[in-house]
Amino acid sequence: MAGSGTAHLGGPDDAVLRVTDLTVEFPVGNTGLKVHAVSGISFDIRKGETMGLVGESGCGKSTTGRALMQVPRPTSGRVVLEGEDLAAYDRESIRAVRARLQMIFQDPISSLNPRRTIAEIVREPLVVQWLESVPRSPVARLWHSLVRWMLPLWRTAWRFGRFALGALLAAAVIWIVGEAVDVSALRGVGVAVGIVAGIAAAPLALFIGVTAAAWLVLVLLMGPFALARWLRLRAGRAAFLAEADEKVRRALSTVGLDPDVAMPKRRHEFSGGQCQRICIARALVLEPKLLICDEPVSALDVSVQAQILNLLEDMKAEYGLTLVFISHDLAVVKNVSDRVAVMYLGKMCEVAPPDLIYSEPAHPYTAALLSAIPAPDPTINQRGIATISGEVPSPVFPPSGCRFRTRCPRATGHCEANEPLMREVRTGHYVACHFPLVGEPAPGATRGEDELLVLS
Amino acid sequence: MLEQSSDPRTDQATAQVLEPADEATVPDGTGPAERDAGYQRRKLGVGFWIAVGWLAVLLAAAILGDLILPYGPEQTFRAAGRLAAPSADHWFGTDSNSRDVFTRCVFATRISLLVGVSATLVGLVVGGALGMIAGFYRGTIESAVTGALDVLLAIPFLVLALALLTFLTDEQNQPRFGNISIIVIIALSIAVVPSIARITRANVLVHSQREFVLASRTLGTRNLRIMVREILPNVVPAMMSFALLYIAILIVVEGTLSFLGVGELSKPTWGNMISFGRDKIDDAPWNVLFPSLFMFLTILALNYIGDRVRNYFDVREAGI
Numbered sequence: 001m002a003g004s005g006t007a008h009l010g011g012p013d014d015a016v017l018r019v020t021d022l023t024v025e026f027p028v029g030n031t032g033l034k035v036h037a038v039s040g041i042s043f044d045i046r047k048g049e050t051m052g053l054v055g056e057s058g059c060g061k062s063t064t065g066r067a068l069m070q071v072p073r074p075t076s077g078r079v080v081l082e083g084e085d086l087a088a089y090d091r092e093s094i095r096a097v098r099a100r101l102q103m104i105f106q107d108p109i110s111s112l113n114p115r116r117t118i119a120e121i122v123r124e125p126l127v128v129q130w131l132e133s134v135p136r137s138p139v140a141r142l143w144h145s146l147v148r149w150m151l152p153l154w155r156t157a158w159r160f161g162r163f164a165l166g167a168l169l170a171a172a173v174i175w176i177v178g179e180a181v182d183v184s185a186l187r188g189v190g191v192a193v194g195i196v197a198g199i200a201a202a203p204l205a206l207f208i209g210v211t212a213a214a215w216l217v218l219v220l221l222m223g224p225f226a227l228a229r230w231l232r233l234r235a236g237r238a239a240f241l242a243e244a245d246e247k248v249r250r251a252l253s254t255v256g257l258d259p260d261v262a263m264p265k266r267r268h269e270f271s272g273g274q275c276q277r278i279c280i281a282r283a284l285v286l287e288p289k290l291l292i293c294d295e296p297v298s299a300l301d302v303s304v305q306a307q308i309l310n311l312l313e314d315m316k317a318e319y320g321l322t323l324v325f326i327s328h329d330l331a332v333v334k335n336v337s338d339r340v341a342v343m344y345l346g347k348m349c350e351v352a353p354p355d356l357i358y359s360e361p362a363h364p365y366t367a368a369l370l371s372a373i374p375a376p377d378p379t380i381n382q383r384g385i386a387t388i389s390g391e392v393p394s395p396v397f398p399p400s401g402c403r404f405r406t407r408c409p410r411a412t413g414h415c416e417a418n419e420p421l422m423r424e425v426r427t428g429h430y431v432a433c434h435f436p437l438v439g440e441p442a443p444g445a446t447r448g449e450d451e452l453l454v455l456s
Numbered sequence: 457m458l459e460q461s462s463d464p465r466t467d468q469a470t471a472q473v474l475e476p477a478d479e480a481t482v483p484d485g486t487g488p489a490e491r492d493a494g495y496q497r498r499k500l501g502v503g504f505w506i507a508v509g510w511l512a513v514l515l516a517a518a519i520l521g522d523l524i525l526p527y528g529p530e531q532t533f534r535a536a537g538r539l540a541a542p543s544a545d546h547w548f549g550t551d552s553n554s555r556d557v558f559t560r561c562v563f564a565t566r567i568s569l570l571v572g573v574s575a576t577l578v579g580l581v582v583g584g585a586l587g588m589i590a591g592f593y594r595g596t597i598e599s600a601v602t603g604a605l606d607v608l609l610a611i612p613f614l615v616l617a618l619a620l621l622t623f624l625t626d627e628q629n630q631p632r633f634g635n636i637s638i639i640v641i642i643a644l645s646i647a648v649v650p651s652i653a654r655i656t657r658a659n660v661l662v663h664s665q666r667e668f669v670l671a672s673r674t675l676g677t678r679n680l681r682i683m684v685r686e687i688l689p690n691v692v693p694a695m696m697s698f699a700l701l702y703i704a705i706l707i708v709v710e711g712t713l714s715f716l717g718v719g720e721l722s723k724p725t726w727g728n729m730i731s732f733g734r735d736k737i738d739d740a741p742w743n744v745l746f747p748s749l750f751m752f753l754t755i756l757a758l759n760y761i762g763d764r765v766r767n768y769f770d771v772r773e774a775g776i
Contacts, residue, residue: 069674098676111667115689124685128675155596282671 008043008351008422008430015044015080016322017068017290022077024060024067028396036395037063039346040077042422045290050316050323052337052354054330054369058392060346061326062106065294068324069103070094081290095132099125102283106295108275112267118278119263122251125286126244134232137225143218150211161204167197251281254318255311273304280311284319291315292324297332309336330373334358342366345403346395348422352429362431362438364388365404402434410435418444504764507757514754518565527556529563529724539740549742551733557742560724561750567637567725568751572707575641576699579648584695586649587656588683592664602657605650617647617709621718629718640719644706655698659691693766700762704755711751726751 009018024038038060045051053061067074070086079086081101086094102125105111112121175190249259255277267275276296283291293312297305309332316323327333333340334354342349342363350363361367368388390407393399402420405411412435420432425439434442517524527533532554533546540550548557590601608616620643625631631639663669664687672686711727713719721728726747733743 066670066674071670071673095676098674103671103674105667105671107667111671113668113686113690116685124672124677125675128677128681131678131681132676151596279671 008424014046016047016049016082017324018044018078018080019064019068020078020080022064022067022079023075024063024072025075033396036346036398038067038074039398041343041346041348043341043348043351045322045324047322048316048320049338050325050336052333052340053324053326053343054328054333054340055343056328056369056392058395059343060395061328061343062294064343065103065292065324065326068292069101099129099286100289101292102286102288102290103292103294104276104279104283104296107299108272108279108296109267109299111279112275114267116266117263118252118265118267118270119245119248121267122248122263122278122282122285123244125282126240126247129286130236130240130244131233134229134236137222137229139218139221139225143215143222146211146215146218150215153211154208157204157207161201164197164201164204167193168201171197247285248281251285252278254284254315255281257281271304272300273307276300276304276308277311280308280315284315287319288321290322290324292326294326295328296325298327298329305332312336330358330369342369345392345398347403348432349404350429350431350433351422352431356426356429360438362425362429362436363404363433364408364410364435364437367437402432500764500768503760507760507764510753510757511761514562514565514750515569517562518569521559521563521566525559525562527559529555529560531555531559539736539743541740542742548746549740551729551740551743552736557729557746560729561726561746564724564726564729564747565750565754567720567723568707568710568727569754571637571640571644571710571720571725572703575644575648575706576703578641578645579652579702580695580699582645583649583652584656587653587658588660588687588691590653591657591660592679592683592687598657601653605653608646608650609654613647614709614712617643617713618716618718620646621713625718629721636720636722640710640713644709647709648702648706652695652698652702656691656695659694660687663687663690693769697762697766700758703758707751707755 009015009020020042021040022038022042023040025034025036027033028035041060041064043051053064055061066072068079070079074087077087081097084097086097086101089097112118171190171192171194173190174193175187178184178186178188178190248263252259252262257274257277262270262274262278267278270278279296296312297308300308312323313336315321323336325333325336337354339351340354340357341351342357342365344365350357350361350366352362357366358370361370365388388407388409393403393406399406400416401418402408402411402415405415408415415434418434420434420442422430422432423442424430425436429438431438436442522528533540533550533556534554536543536546536550536554538550538552538554540546540554542549546556546558548561551557551560586601586605590598611619621640624633624639624643625636630636633639669682669686672682677686707726709727710719710725711730714721714725714728715731715734729747730744730751733740733747737744
């Protein structure tokens with residue numbers, strides 16, 4: 001299970017968002033090792049669809065959501081939003097696309113700034129777009145690119161130059177000691193070392209000096225340019241604020257809050273459900289095409305969860321949204337999704353409509369996930385139901401072949417050697433497993449003679 | 457869903473109304489618990505106004521000293537004599553040069569407060585910026601900034617200030633540029649920068665991991681705006697309480713520097729009055745007592761104001 005492949009992607013044209021081979025890796029300190037948070041997952045979302053993304057904690061669901069938002073940027077892969085590949089864009093081009101792509105977060109309270117009023121918070125996306133609409137001066141752009149250039153260059157210069165600087169310091173110490181004990185030979189050594197170190201350090205000093213001077217000149221020049229830009233912004237400010245106020249009010253009333261009451265308040269005056277409504281209003285104020293919901297109801301109590309889910313359904317209809325719904329709550333995902341994708345350890349296991357997946361899971365991991373749902377029936381012995389055992393392997397050293405094989409009751413030597421690819425086991429039901437619970441085993445996937453065929 | 461929220465006018469009104477008497481006129485649109493919490497937070501209290509009053513009187517007297525005080529700070533009184541006890545003519549007595557201690561206490565406010573406040577302000581701006589950059593960008597920039605600050609922090613505060621002051625003045629204790637107060641301010645603010653930068657960085661580190669910063673990033677907000685609009689308002693309270701503490705510390709340090717014979721010696725400051733009065737503390741305790749009292753009351757007032765203001769603007773973090 002838990003494999004790669006793109007067989008489950010639809011035709012080229014009908015997707016709002018198409019993700020291919022998305023990979024996100026984080027370095028582990030300075031060890032050179034990597035956390036393989038997301039390893040080559042692919043999926044696409046058609047217009048108006050809700051894609052549920054489920055999996056246990058640490059499987060890379062939220063990392064996927066953030067990689068779609070390009071915060072942080074994915075290590076590799078393509079994130080194509082309406083024909084534009086975000087992963088290939090530079091930082092400046094992405095800013096223009098952000099209005100079409102919004103996100104709401106798991107903790108609604110923490111994702112609102114406690115010191116800003118609700119009016120300011122919901123207006124912020126509009127303000128950011130407005131600020132971007134007035135271009136920054138060429139000087140400021142030059143300064144930004146210089147800084148981005150300079151830092152790695154300085155780091156390299158420092159790596160070589162620090163020895164020269166160290167020698168210079170040593171020369172000074174030798175010279176001072178020589179002066180103190182009044183031995184001219186020692187003073188001579190100090191001067192000699194100093195001259196050699198000085199010559200060695202000169203290129204570094206020159207380099208840092210020149211770049212620092214350029215930086216300073218740009219900083220000084222930036223002042224007047226920034227003032228001119230500020231005046232331009234100032235001139236349009238009243239009109240913008242009036243327009244923004246209207247949009248903020250509309251967004252707040254569509255999520256069911258009274259704008260007059262809510263706008264001057266701060267987040268601590270609201271409950272968790274109200275905070276999530278505010279977050280939704282903030283995400284919707286720009287009228288995005290795609291909304292990524294990262295566990296939007298996990299932090300809320302059950303009665304409020306239903307309200308928020310219904311609100312998301314309403315918003316979806318009203319704004320024509322396409323949703324990515326990330327959650328570990330299988331029941332919630334079943335209710336809201338048109339298609340469900342199951343993830344395990346950074347890989348995609350199974351993609352299918354919820355009816356198929358919940359009634360007849362094809363992937364052993366999905367089956368285990370579903371059997372772990374508590375049954376509201378005291379006569380059922382939960383412990384008696386076979387689930388998977390063991391721990392999730394470390395994403396720093398993921399297993400070879402199928403990533404689920406270490407815990408899979410059906411795994412064989414074949415699973416260790418070959419990574420399963422996504423394939424269709426029945427109409428609309430895609431699975432990455434050599435020996436799925438539904439349909440035929442993958443072509444070429446055979447069990448060794450000495451391996452027991454364990455079928456539950 | 458909104459049953460617990462109040463009329464928005466209530467919040468605006470209470471935010472501006474400071475006297476308790478006017479609170480009764482605020483329209484009551486809230487549940488009792490919510491209203492009480494709101495009022496408790498918005499009360500500054502009598503102590504706050506006493507502290508503000510003390511500072512206002514002190515500042516007015518210091519600024520208008522030449523007009524409203526009968527004596528000058530350097531004027532000597534042969535008639536009263538040296539180290540005269542407090543009397544109707546000389547409320548706080550006279551010092552060893554027969555100068556009026558009360559007048560000098562009032563005039564000393566100028567230098568003492570100027571040095572304390574402006575050095576702290578410079579330290580706040582520079583240290584705050586450094587701490588913000590170090591905490592926000594992490595990585596190479598952070599290690600460079602914190603490395604440099606750790607070197608400064610390793611030197612004891614007074615020694616660092618003394619070294620800087622000595623470096624910036626010549627052998628005759630004359631400033632190499634500007635005037636001596638500016639030199640003292642520069643030296644003290646350099647000495648303050650590392651501590652403030654540290655406090656700021658620690659707080660920025662915490663707040664830049666919060667989800668509202670992530671939310672702001674997903675909007676495509678530029679780093680400068682995130683720093684100023686999202687993080688700074690959350691960091692300012694910690695910086696302010698620290699800065700108010702440092703105003704007090706710097707007033708004392710300025711006095712210590714005067715006592716050590718560097719810095720401002722020609723004009724009265726609370727610090728140098730205490731330092732010079734110490735020799736005669738047995739014969740004329742008023743020489744030390746009254747400047748100390750002024751310093752004590754001012755520092756108390758500053759700290760109290762800082763505390764009340766912080767409470768006043770504090771927002772509760774918890775919601776659920």
